[in-house]
Amino acid sequence: MTTPRRLIIAALLGSSLAPMPGQAQSVDLVMPENSAAVAEQSAPFASYPLPLGPFRDGTLPTKPLEGAVQQRAWRIDGSGASTLELLVPLRAQLAAQGFDIVFECEGLQCGGFDFRFATPLLPEPEMHVDLGDFRFLSATRKDEAISLMVSKSAAAGFVQVTHVGQKPAQALGTTAPATPQPAQETVFRQPQPSQGTGDTLASRLLASGAAVLTGLDFPSGSAALPKGSYAALDQMAAWMKANPETSVAVVGHTDASGGLAGNIALSRQRAQAVRQYLIRQHGIDSSRIEAEGVGYLAPIASNQTEEGRQKNRRVEVMVTSTPVQP
Missing domain, CATH: 3.30.1330.60 (OmpA-like domain)
Incomplete structure (x- = not known):
């Protein structure tokens, strides 16, 4: 059995041990089995509009946030789980770590097509969103926030985690201290599984x-x-x-x-x-x-x-x- 992948987002540079008073705690999310990180984007100081409600009447209600913004997309190959089954354990982990869920929606309830394209996401095909089958969640904890986008295709599940902290953060998926770098975008690609039909x-x-x-x-x-x-x-x-x-x-x-x-x-x-x-x-x-x-x-x-x-x-x-x- 494949070991579940663990995603650690350290909200402050420094030790991965228990935080000092006044420091933000890290965010530790265990991803499903057969998962792999396929895309990543980060900036030590940027803005992010955290969705707070569904897209209606041409508008998406958001809370503008500024800080270290990190996004990572995960692909879960061979997952037969529904989008709800993928989301529930991640939501429970966030709640256990002190996050308050401020908004959650599903597909058309979110605003469908309009919501998906008004929400900052990593590009296809690394972060695939089925417009008829996706779920979204926003959560906050003190001066930081996390959003989750969960969707799936016929062959795999997809999860994007976006984290916004008030201070420069470590690189996603690592526990080693990181040196602040200029804002940049790095996308990591891996070969897609063969479907037996070639690149058509x-x-x-x-x-x-x-x-x-x-x-x-x-x-x-x-x-x-x-x-x-x-x-x-x-x-x-x-x-x-x-x-x-x-x-x-x-x-x-x-x-x-x-x-x-x-x-x-x-x-x-x-x-x-x-x-x-x-x-x-x-x-x-x-x-x-x-x-x-x-x-x-x-x-x-x-x-x-x-x-x-x-x-x-x-x-x-x-x-x-x-x-x-x-």
């Missing part, structure tokens, strides 16, 4: 529940998808026909050039163009496809370089139903 759109959807639709040639500033054949969309349609019980969300993304409102509108229109292609060219039932746009709110690369901006200008498909087949 279907295999990526099965492994992580989301995939970038490659080869879509939108002219600059335009939402019109030029006439022609698009291999990624043809593969998408074939997969949906082979899985008639599934539904998906097509999500448009832009780089950070220009204003937010205009970018959200453009990204939504491009997603809608993809949706119409699947409906008109392949006869996919319109009720199975939703189209949304998030503008530049979910980058997968830096907007400081042209290469990064090109990666951020993309359309993704996300599975919003479970289960799915290869």
